[in-house]
Amino acid sequence: MFRRLLAVAVFALPTRASAQAAREGFALDRYHAPPSIEDGLGRERPDTLGHLRPSAALVVDYGYAPLVLGQGGDAIGNVVGHQVVGHVAAALGILDRFQVDLDVPVTLFQSGDDPAILAFHDGQPVGARTFEAPGSFAMGDPAIGGSVLALGEKTGPQIGASLAFPLPLGSQEDLASDGGFGMRLRADGALVGDGGSIGAGLGFARRPRRAFEPGVLETGNEITFDLGAYLSVTDDVEALFELGGATEFREAFASDETAIETLLGARMSLPPGLVIGVGAGPGLTRAVGVPTLRAVVEVGFAPARAAAPVGRTGPSPEEEDIIGPAATDRDSDGIPDERDLCPVDAEPTNGVDDEDGCPDTVRLEDGRIRLIGGIAFEHGTDQTTAESQQVVEELAALLVAHPELASVRIQGYGDERDGSRQDLALATSRARAVRARLVEMNVDEGRLGARGVPGEPSHSGGHIEVVVVEGGP
Numbered sequence: 001m002f003r004r005l006l007a008v009a010v011f012a013l014p015t016r017a018s019a020q021a022a023r024e025g026f027a028l029d030r031y032h033a034p035p036s037i038e039d040g041l042g043r044e045r046p047d048t049l050g051h052l053r054p055s056a057a058l059v060v061d062y063g064y065a066p067l068v069l070g071q072g073g074d075a076i077g078n079v080v081g082h083q084v085v086g087h088v089a090a091a092l093g094i095l096d097r098f099q100v101d102l103d104v105p106v107t108l109f110q111s112g113d114d115p116a117i118l119a120f121h122d123g124q125p126v127g128a129r130t131f132e133a134p135g136s137f138a139m140g141d142p143a144i145g146g147s148v149l150a151l152g153e154k155t156g157p158q159i160g161a162s163l164a165f166p167l168p169l170g171s172q173e174d175l176a177s178d179g180g181f182g183m184r185l186r187a188d189g190a191l192v193g194d195g196g197s198i199g200a201g202l203g204f205a206r207r208p209r210r211a212f213e214p215g216v217l218e219t220g221n222e223i224t225f226d227l228g229a230y231l232s233v234t235d236d237v238e239a240l241f242e243l244g245g246a247t248e249f250r251e252a253f254a255s256d257e258t259a260i261e262t263l264l265g266a267r268m269s270l271p272p273g274l275v276i277g278v279g280a281g282p283g284l285t286r287a288v289g290v291p292t293l294r295a296v297v298e299v300g301f302a303p304a305r306a307a308a309p310v311g312r313t314g315p316s317p318e319e320e321d322i323i324g325p326a327a328t329d330r331d332s333d334g335i336p337d338e339r340d341l342c343p344v345d346a347e348p349t350n351g352v353d354d355e356d357g358c359p360d361t362v363r364l365e366d367g368r369i370r371l372i373g374g375i376a377f378e379h380g381t382d383q384t385t386a387e388s389q390q391v392v393e394e395l396a397a398l399l400v401a402h403p404e405l406a407s408v409r410i411q412g413y414g415d416e417r418d419g420s421r422q423d424l425a426l427a428t429s430r431a432r433a434v435r436a437r438l439v440e441m442n443v444d445e446g447r448l449g450a451r452g453v454p455g456e457p458s459h460s461g462g463h464i465e466v467v468v469v470e471g472g473p
Contacts, residue, residue, distance in 0.1 A: 025172025025179060026210040026219045027141060028066055028080060028134075030246070030259055030289045032184075033059040033087035035101030035147065035162075037275040037300035042242045042263045043226045045199055046160025046188045048149050049093030050305050057275075057300030059087040060108070063291030067175075069115040069131055077115025079131045080175065083291070084109040085140065089300075097149045103164070105140030107176045138174035141166040143184070153339070158190045158199075172210070178219070180208030186224065196231040196238075205246065221249035235442060238267045240279070259287035261294055271442070275300045304400070362394040364402060371395070375434060375464035379415060382426070382433040392434060395466065396441035409449040410434050411465045427452030434464050 031042065036055035039045050049055055067080040086108050091101035112133025145164030152158030164184040170177030186203030203224040210219045226244035233239050245260035247253050265279020277298035283290035328337045363370045375388045375395075384392060399405060412431030414423035431450035439445045453465075 024210045025175055025177065026207075027166075027170070027178045028175040028289050029061070029063065029083060029085045029105070029107070029140070030066075030261070031061045031063070031085065031087075031294065031296070032143070032164075033057070033061075033089040033103050033105070033298075035089060035091040035099065035103070035145070037277075037298070037302050040228050040230065040240055040242050040263075041265050041267070041277050041279040041296050041298060042244055043199075043201060043228050044147065044160075044162055044186065044188060045197070045228070046147075046149055046152065046158040046190050047154065047192070048097055048099040048147060048160075049091060049302065051093055051095050053093045053303060053305065055089075055091045055300060055302040057087075057089045057298055059089060059296065059298045059300075061085050061087070061297075062295045064293045066289050066291040067112070069117065076117055077113035079115060079133060080110050080112045081133075082109065082111050083107065098146065099148075100144075100146045101164075102142065102144050104142040105170075105176070107136075107138040107140060107174065109136050110134060110138075110174075111136060134174040134176075135171070138171040138176040140170040140176045141168060141178060141182070143167070145184070152190075152192075155192050155194070158192060160188050160190075162186045162188070178208050178210060182206050182208065184224070194232075196229070198230070199228045201226045204249075219248075222246040223249055223252060233266075235440075236269045240265055240267065242279075242281075245285075256286055258285050259290045260284040261290050263294070263296060265296065267298070271444070273301050273303050275302070361391045362398050364398060364405075369395070369398070369405070369408070369466045371464070371466060377430055377463070380426070382429040384434070384437075392437050393441065396438050396443050399438065399443045399447070400441075403444075406447055407449070408447055409451065409467045410438075411451060411453045411467060413453055413463055413465075424452045424454055427454070430464060 034040055034042065034044050036049055037057050038047065038049065038055065061084075063083045063085075065078055065081055066083055067078070069076040069079050084107070086106050088104040088106075089101070091099055093099050110133070112131075114130055114132050116128045116130040118128050143164045143166040145162060147160055147162035149158060149160045152160075162184075163186075166178065166182040166184070168177060168180050168182075172179040183206040184203060185205075186201050188199060188201040190197050190199035201224075205222045205224050207219050207221055224244075224246045226242065228240065228242045231239045240263070242263045242265075243260065244263075245258065247259070248257035251257045261283040262281035263279040264281050265277060267275060267277035269275050275298070277300075278296070280293065280295040282293055329335065330337055361372045363372065371391060375391050376385045377383060377388075378385060399408065410431045412427040412429070412434070414427040414430075428451060431452055435445075435448045435450040438448060
C-alpha cells in the first residue's frame, strides 16, 4: 500500500532530547469542493446552473494518513493520521453561461502520533526531533470564484473555464492555510450525452511557497489535471469515476512532487431538488497531502430548472444588451436557425425538449394539456405502441416542468368503447399503466388520477386523454 511520506534525514542537531519542528505551514488538504451539486464529487464540469438558479451543498471529506513521517525509506509515524474537513459550497448562475461561487473549508478534526526521528553526528545518535500533530479544529482558506460555459449546449461537446481566489484567512500553524493569496485557473472540456458524460480539465494553481521543514518539504505553484466519467444508471442515480492530481511546477511530474488520487462514487437526486452523493478512493502517489484513502459525503440542494416563459420568441432586452440581438430565426420560436432542427416549424416553449426547435407531440395550451395524436396501445392490451412511448416521455417532462398543474386525470379508452365490463376494465388498465410510467419518470403520484372511460361507440377507441382537473385527481 502506498504511504504518504515526509522523508527526513537529519545528521546533526543540537544535543537535546527533542525539539518541535519549525514550520511555516500550508494547506495540507488537497480536496476542493466543486461549486455546484451538478458538478462531480471532486471536480468541476463546464456546464453552469442557469440564470439566477442557486446551488448550496455541505461536503465532508475524510483523509487517512495524508502526512506520514519517514526516515531512510521507512515510515516512522503519522504527523496527520486522520483528517476531516467540512466544506460549505454555494453557487449562483447568471444568464445561461456564467456562474459565481464560494467554498468555505473548515478542518473539523485531525490527529497524529507526534512521531520523532533520531539525529546523528559522526554516525552516533545525538538527539531526536519531534513532529507534533497540528490542532484538531481550524479555519481553512475560503475561495471565491466563477466559471463560464464558453462553447456548447446542455448536450454535446462543451468547453468551459473557471477561476478561483483562495483568501488567506485560515490557520497556517494547523496546516489549514497557505498563508497568502492564491489563484486556481482551470479549463475544462466535456462530451455530454443522454446516458452520461466524460470530461477532462487542465489548470494552474498559484500557491505561496511554504516549508514544513526547510529543505525537506516546500509547497509552491502547481499544474493541475483531472478526468471524470459519469454514467446515468437511472433517471435519479448517477455513477461516477474521477481522477485528479497536481504536480509541482518547478519539478513537474517528479515522483514525490506529483499528487494523484481517485474517487469512485454515486449520486442520487431526490425531489424537490435534494441531492446526496458518496464516494471513496485511494491515493496513487507518495506526494504529501495525498491520503492513503479519501472518502467524500455530499448533501446539497438546487431548485429544478425553470421552464422558459410561454410564447417567448427571443432574448429579453436585458440579455440583448449583453449578448447582442437574436440570430436568424425564421419560425420565431427563440431558437436560431443554426441550432433549430425544424427551422420553419415553431417549437412551443412548454418545458418539453424546448431546445431542439421542433414541434412537440404534447402541448400546454391555455392551461390544458393537448396530446397530438394521443397515446395509442397494442390491440387488446395495456402496452403502448412504439410510436406512443415518446409521447409518454414528453408528457412526463411537461408535468415535471409545470408543478402548478397539481391535479391531472389520465383517462383510458378501450378498443370497442361499447360500455361493456371487459372494455371498461381494459380502459382502466391502460390509464393505470400510463400513470405508473409517469411516476417512474419523476411525476408526483399524488398529482395523478387514472380511470377508464367507456365513451361513445361511434368514436374510435384504444387511446389516452389527459385532463387538468380542479379539486384533486
